[in-house]
Amino acid sequence: MEGAMQTESKIRADSRTEPGPRGPGCSLRHFACEQNLLSRPDGSASFLQGDTSVLAGVYGPAEVKISKEIFNKATLEVILRPKTGLPGVAEKSRERLIRNTCEAVVLGALHPRTSITVVLQVVSDAGSLLACCLNAACMALVDAGVPMRALFCGVTCALDSDGTLMLDPTAKQEKEARAVLTFALDSVERKLLMSTTKGLYSDAELQQCLAAAQTASTHVFRFYRESLQRRYSKS
Amino acid sequence: MAEAAGVAAESLAGCRARAARTVLDQVVLPGEELLLPDQEDGEGSGGAGERPLRLNATARSRGRVVCGPGLRRCGDRLLVTKCGRLRHKEPGSGSGGGVYWVDSQQKRYVPVKGDHVIGIVTAKSGDIFKVDVGGSEPASLSYLAFEGATKRNRPNVQLTRGAVLLLQVSTWAFQVGDLIYGQFVVANKDMEPEMVCIDSCGRANGMGVIGQDGLLFKVTLGLIRKLLAPDCEILQEVGKLYPLEIVFGMNGRIWVKAKTIQQTLILANILEACEHMTADQRKQIFSRLAES
DSSP states (O other): OOOOEEEEEOOOOOOSSOOSTTOTTOOOOOEEEEESOOSSSSEEEEEEETTEEEEEEEEEEEOOOGGGOOSSSOEEEEEEEOSSSOOOHHHHHHHHHHHHHHHHHBOGGGSTTOEEEEEEEEEEOSSOHHHHHHHHHHHHHHHHTOOBSSOEEEEEEEEOTTOOEEESOOHHHHHHOSEEEEEEEETTTOOEEEEEEEEOOOHHHHHHHHHHHHHHHHHHHHHHHHHHHHHHHOO | OHHHHHHHHHHHHHHSOEEGGGGTTSEEOTTOEEEOGGGHHHHHHHTTTOOOOOSSTTOOSSOOEEEOTTEEEETTEEEEOSOEEEEEEOOSSSOSOEEEEEEOOOSSOOOOTTOEEEEEEEEEETTEEEEEOSSSSOEEEETTSSTTOOSSOOOOOOOOBOSSSOBOOOGGGOOTTOEEEEEEEEOOTTSOOEEESSOTTSOOTTOEEEOSSOEEEEOOHHHHHHHHSTTOHHHHHHHHHSOEEEEEOTTSEEEEEESSHHHHHHHHHHHHHGGGOOHHHHHHHHHHHHHO
């Protein structure tokens, strides 16, 4: 008898122009999420977006080393392990982005002089890795019962050479794209928590991508809600 | 983008605060805002552009509402900070607006004043014992916080055991690694938690060192609350199976002891599995064990 709760859903935002699966404006890949699958961490979650899969574990609020303790809030640490090889500079940079997003949302003031550690393991990478990491981290924090002021989600957009916008790009689409933008949005008012971009794009395109990401985040939050409702309906 | 606009409107509608009354026993997510009952009237008629004039804006018709675990006060609304089912308890004596809280499933314990917990002694420094209670820092326990212990009179009472939870404590017979059942007198986010093995009248009341043998295991906090609820049948059924001694700590730890090691292990497995079993499955298992 396991406590792991699994939910899957196929989310497609309707594309008005083409019936094709990857038409302009918007289609997110298949989502799946499983919570409470690891026995040692206080909270854990596995998030799947298409073929990209990330496993997250949260420990906290736990003991903190004196050198790292902050007197009035919790010390948040994020550790991201790639699928193969040692963690490098790219992982460090992603860790910092995820940590900044989590710090904006977690109520650290309720647990001063403690540490909250989020450990992420990349199981498979097929594009939109950072967004998948953000989603897994959010579900794991909820599973651990860490107090938060809102939920957050990650959405990736890619712009290709003729200006077409693609949401949740695959690895191939990311490589061929002119620009790849990742946003972290909060659940209360879809405000922007974090954005990281790579490539060449114009001001108007940035706003367009942000608007598309905000629309897509609605689907992600609806998926979160269904997933958590299903988990609590069993007990 | 009519569909996108429609979706956007729905998302914004979802963010508007809902009345706490309408969400009772439903799953709430972090970030949701809840309106208390005496604020709904203002919200409803505010849409028309007119508001009833309140002579005393701060008067609450229902009295003070207590905001329990998982909720925070945010202006004059409640902000949900943990995911779980929203619960409400009416006030017994009629004053106040009752308690609202979120029933969430959690493994990590955060010390709360007044909770009875099982701790493991990890260090002894001078007159203070350091006890690990599963929180972010070890709790401190003074050697004077036992029944009948004074600075001069350090009793060396023998440990006596009965069939049901009556333990006399021997203050100096316990060492690092022993189990202690006590309650918190100081437990807040800014200070180190302090526990005692004595109640406000100075009596042990079941607290103190937990004896030899037995098995300590960890479960989720929700299961402990379920087992300690007044109308829980699981405990009565377990008691009918084998004679046992059992101690529940609110920090997710259970200590159980039966006549043989095998019986102890069976009881431990049953209690751990209780969380995910329905009542029928549990009855099946109990009847099967009672036969063998």
